[in-house]
Amino acid sequence: MASVTIRDVRKAFGAVEIIHGVSIDIADGEFVILVGPSGCGKSTLLRMIAGLENITSGEIAIGDRVVNNVPPKERDIAMVFQNYALYPHMTVAENMAFSMKLRGADKAEMAARVEKAAKILGLTHLLDRYPRQLSGGQRQRVAMGRAIVRDPQVFLFDEPLSNLDAKLRVQMRTEIKELHQRLKTTTVYVTHDQIEAMTMADKIVVMHDGIVEQMGAPLDLYDRPDNLFVAGFIGSPAMNFVKGHIDGQGFAAEGGFTLPVGSAPAASAGRPVVYGLRPEHIRIDAQGIPAEVIVVEPTGSETQVVLRTGGQEMIAVFRERLSARPGETIPIVPTLANAHLFDAETGRRLNA
Amino acid sequence: MSDAAISAPMPRVFERSWAQRMTDRNMLGFWFMLPAAAFLILFLVYPLGLGIWLSFTDARIGRGGVFVGLENYEWILGDSKFQLAVFNTLFYTFVASVLKFAIGLYLAILLNNHLPFKAFIRAIILVPFIVPTVLSAIAFWWIFDPQFSVLSWGLRKWGLISGNIDFLGDPWNARLSVIFANVWRGVPFIAITLLAGLQTVSPSLYEAATLDGASKWQMFRHVTYPILTPIIAVVMTFSVLFTFTDFQLIKVLTNGGPAGTTELMATMSYNTAILGGRIGEGAAISTAMIPFLLGAIMISWFGLQRRKWQQGSDNND
Incomplete structure (x- = not known):
């Protein structure tokens, strides 16, 4: 096991730079998730850690060793691919043992390690099958087995769950997290799914257009996003953004209504500001501003409501059951402590 | 109603x-x-049946012939010219097929890399395959000419040889020369087909193998080659069948000479039946090719039987 240090790493394909100086510290045993929309450079960064892409500038170290010029096989890492990349002509056992076979490991050791990994993943009865004969979830597990068998310093996962159906994805999420808690191997995991990131990570790194927007513990990112991008990316349903400006001690929205603000920095007065409010931080209060109900979506445990006020649409989530019908008007207020203010031009967070 | x-x-x-x-x-x-x-x-069953029937008769050109049983076969089996033709055909097929496979696979792997002008190079590779066989045979005829051979000329200019090489006049030179011409013609088919096969191999398999620590050779040996075997079996079956029944190249280049040392079963059958007029005997020679061809097909058929790893999820045990 080892830490991974990424220092001001850049990647250019020809003249086009797609990663613009990324620095991330990954502690020994940490589960770090790189998350971002497609094209943000997260997979490229992972492939650079693996050694499948070379590093244009900057430094990547695994443990104390800078690996910029170390070939992939000597980096002591194992990777799980999005399409699993299982060798179709080898059985499950042969797939898992392939790296050891190439090293010339002895048969007894190979069998023992395959056996152990298969046991961890519940693959023992499938060892003689070929990948074609397995279901998606089983293939996924074999791909992880191939990584576990190598007992590497670092596990790399490249969108491993995106080829699975929704139910299996939730199940595998738990399995991967459990596996990490058991093996405690440093893990770097790439996904575009913020739910995966929130539920599994020790630390989330949100990437966008080749830079790191913010990194930190999942709930820190959720509670205190540094900028508009992170605020909009993390959380589902997404945070509501209301355009307007700071006016005295309140927030004057474009639609003509006013929302209360906790601690607005004085400097922002008069400038265009975005007021961010998560759906669950909207309450019904008789003193609130009137909002028209557009759509009501009950899920049983909660009720999601699309509202419109002053020409701006918002989504609210209520824990209690709601009797409101589309077309009706309900009075709403924000939970003041959970309101976020962002500069509309720079996207930066304004309130503390 | x-x-x-x-x-x-x-x-x-x-x-x-x-x-x-x-x-x-x-x-x-x-x-x-x-x-x-x-x-x-x-166009297939009738001529084949007629050919087999004729091989049991003593038909000649202009004369119907009567059933003579296995007489033709007895005659050709004892004929040293026929034995030589069988040897020539097997030698020609074996050497040419092995060379075509090796060169074709090598070219396919080269072309599968990222090369500048990739599409153009791939198109160029196909040229020998597109040119009509007789035309390329005539070109080779000139290349192998005893007096005007460009090869002899080049080697002489370089000072590597002092006199012209007699490419088609010497038995072994002639055998190797016709094999060379056949390989030149046959390689594109194999290279392009194998290239198509190579392109179906997912790049992530190579990445996985890289991380598993495979060298280039191990990657070929343990990943590329096994995945390619079904296509290799198909393409080599066709190649062997085409080479075994080759006629045009030999007919134009050597017409079986010198002294029957490049005579193949196909050309011998033609020369005996059509030029020599002994249709029954010629038909027996060409019918004698059938067991060899069936043998080649059987080998590939067993090799081709869907391997277990190619079977779908419907076959779970």
């Missing part, structure tokens, strides 16, 4: 059965198959 049914029952019965005949899956399948089957019977 009922009146009409009573007064005209026949057309309705006919109509129904016709409609049934046209919608029944088996009948419909038969109708769709018929044109192709007729074509195959007329």
Whole structure:
């Protein structure tokens, strides 16, 4: 096991730079998730850690060793691919043992390690099958087995769950997290799914257009996003953004209504500001501003409501059951402590 | 309604059965198959049957011939010229096929890399395959000419040899020369087909193998080659069949000479039956090729049987 240090790493394909100086510290045993929309450079960064892409500038170290010029096989890492990349002509056992076979490991050791990994993943009865004969979830597990068998310093996962159906994805999420808690191997995991990131990570790194927007513990990112991008990316349903400006001690929205603000920095007065409010931080209060109900979506445990006020649409989530019908008007207020203010031009967070 | 049914029952019965005949899956399948089957019977089954029949007769040009049993076969089996032709054919097929496979696979792997002008190079590779065989045979005839050979000329200019090489006049030179021409012609087919196979291999398999610590050779040996085997089996079967039955190249280049050392079974059959007029004997020679060809097909058929790893999820045990 080892830490991974990424220092001001850049990647250019020809003249086009797609990663613009990324620095991330990954502690020994940490589960770090790189998350971002497609094209943000997260997979490229992972492939650079693996050694499948070379590093244009900057430094990547695994443990104390800078690996910029170390070939992939000597980096002591194992990777799980999005399409699993299982060798179709080898059985499950042969797939898992392939790296050891190439090293010339002895048969007894190979069998023992395959056996152990298969046991961890519940693959023992499938060892003689070929990948074609397995279901998606089983293939996924074999791909992880191939990584576990190598007992590497670092596990790399490249969108491993995106080829699975929704139910299996939730199940595998738990399995991967459990596996990490058991093996405690440093893990770097790439996904575009913020739910995966929130539920599994020790630390989330949100990437966008080749830079790191913010990194930190999942709930820190959720509670205190540094900028508009992170605020909009993390959380589902997404945070509501209301355009307007700071006016005295309140927030004057474009639609003509006013929302209360906790601690607005004085400097922002008069400038265009975005007021961010998560759906669950909207309450019904008789003193609130009137909002028209557009759509009501009950899920049983909660009720999601699309509202419109002053020409701006918002989504609210209520824990209690709601009797409101589309077309009706309900009075709403924000939970003041959970309101976020962002500069509309720079996207930066304004309130503390 | 009922009146009409009573007064005209026949057309309705006919109509129904016709409609049934046209919608029944088996009948419909038969109708769709018929044109192709007729074509195959007329141009493949009939000539093949006729050839086999003629090999049991003493037919000559202009004379029908009578059934003589296995006489023709007894005669050709004892004929040293026929034995030589069988040896030549096997040697020609084996050496040319091995060379074509090796060079074709190598080219395919080269072309599978990212090269500048990739599409252009791939198109160029196909040229020997596109040129009509007789034309390329005539070109090789000049290249191998005892006096005007460009190869001899080049080697002489470089000072590597002092006199012209007699490419087609010396038995082994002639054998190797015709093999060279056949390889030149046959490589593109194999290279392009194998290239198509290589491109179906997912790049992530190579990445996985890289991380597993495979060298270039190990990657080829343990990943590329096993995944490619089904395509190799198909393409090599075709290659062996085409090479074994080769006629045009030999006919133009050496016509079997010198002294029968490049005579293949196909050219010998033609020379015996059409030029020599001994149709029964010639038919026996070409019929004698059938067991060899069947053998080649059987080998690939067993090699081709779907391997377990290619079977789908329907086959779970």
